[in-house]
Amino acid sequence: MFEKEAISITEQIEKLKSRGLIILPEDEAEHHLSHISYYRLGEYWHSMQEDKEKHLFKANSTFADVMALYNFDRELKLLIFDVIEKIEISLRTQLIYQVSHEHGAWWFQNFELFDDSQALVKTLANLEEELSRSKDPTIKNHYRKHKDDKRFPPSWKSLEQTSFGSLSKLYGNLKHTVKSKDGVAKFYGAVNHTFLPSWLQSIAQIRNYCAHHSRLWNKNLPGAPKLLPNPPNAWVKDVPQQHEFQKLYVHLCLMKYLLNVVQPENQFTEKLEELMKKYPNVDPFALGLKEGWNIEPLWKK
Incomplete structure (x- = not known):
């Protein structure tokens, strides 16, 4: 049974950071995630993950690179x-x-x-x-x-x-x-x-x-x-x-x-x-x- 709950944009950002994605203030991640869904952007950061089961990012993966791909x-x-x-x-x-x-x-x-x-x-x-x-x-x-x-x-x-x-x-x-x-x-x-x-x-x-x-x-x-x-x-x-x-x-x-x-x-x-x-x-x-x-x-x- 699917049990995940919706999370706030702030929580989305913290989750990405905890998994190793580098997010800087100038990346304006909150703004981008307010207009492009976490799920949609996930199609672009998926290739940056070294452990796709645990969703852990490769070293030096950045939110800026995600947005560049998008x-x-x-x-x-x-x-x-x-x-x-x-x-x-x-x-x-x-x-x-x-x-x-x-x-x-x-x-x-x-x-x-x-x-x-x-x-x-x-x-x-x-x-x-x-x-x-x-x-x-x-x-x-x-x-x-x-x-x-x-x-x-x-x-x-x-x-x-x-x-x-x-x-x-x-x-x-x-x-x-x-x-x-x-x-x-x-x-x-x-x-x-x-x-x-x-x-x-x-x-x-x-x-x-x-x-x-x-x-x-x-x-x-x-x-x-x-x-x-x-x-x-x-x-x-x-x-x-x-x-x-x-x-x-x-x-x-x-x-x-x-x-x-x-x-x-x-x-x-x-x-x-x-x-x-x-x-x-x-x-x-x-x-x-x-x-x-x-x-x-x-x-x-």
């Missing part, structure tokens, strides 16, 4: 979220454009085009909920003008309202016989339908972490994206291996690969370099960043 992670998520936004808007545009031209405005309701009917039912249910909540005047005006049409609004209206996760599932669920599924993949340099769905699934998961302010630094990520054996666009020479996929680096590489199509003159490399320089105490290997990552062909572009 702030690094926050800024990293803001950078990644900005990159994913660009990829998401582009993917939405291409998916709507290419499949609508091949199979009409309501292709996303055509069960004959999809492999998994149950998955499509769930996606459409989520979409219906999103449309019902939408305050977008385009959606409201469509329903007002077309009261007798029981279908969803056409794809270029409906799919602007759906989440990136639902969008990636919709794309992945398309049958391989849908030519535009390959067309979208080729547009992004992903060759064919075999690879892109796993990339999008990976990116959608990371987007959720960013949106819900979950830790990305030193996180073991789920999923195993399929990598192209011979990418047509600039890629890395030191290709991440399967056991490295739990680290963020391979997922950052996929984002960069797509972003180089979406925004060829992007500054992702420079901004990531600046972030690493700003927080020199952050171990790049906790993200899976390899030595010389920024001079790889992919990142030099």
Whole structure:
């Protein structure tokens, strides 16, 4: 039975000190713990503990280092979220454009085009909920003008309202016989339908972490994206291996690969370099960043 009681911020600070964490007056620990929960910050000081059963800290562990990790992670998520936004808007545009031209405005309701009917039912249910909540005047005006049409609004209206996760599932669920599924993949340099769905699934998961302010630094990520054996666009020479996929680096590489199509003159490399320089105490290997990552062909572009 769980028996721990809530403790005051003063008691939280004293507990951390008793376990060996160095907290100085200038660290403003009381202020930070008033705005960032003890439990949330614990995800960052966990790696500083030499005895994780007794929660005892390694020598010279400081609260300032904890806050540096927290702030690094926050800024990293803001950078990644900005990159994913660009990829998401582009993917939405291409998916709507290419499949609508091949199979009409309501292709996303055509069960004959999809492999998994149950998955499509769930996606459409989520979409219906999103449309019902939408305050977008385009959606409201469509329903007002077309009261007798029981279908969803056409794809270029409906799919602007759906989440990136639902969008990636919709794309992945398309049958391989849908030519535009390959067309979208080729547009992004992903060759064919075999690879892109796993990339999008990976990116959608990371987007959720960013949106819900979950830790990305030193996180073991789920999923195993399929990598192209011979990418047509600039890629890395030191290709991440399967056991490295739990680290963020391979997922950052996929984002960069797509972003180089979406925004060829992007500054992702420079901004990531600046972030690493700003927080020199952050171990790049906790993200899976390899030595010389920024001079790889992919990142030099």
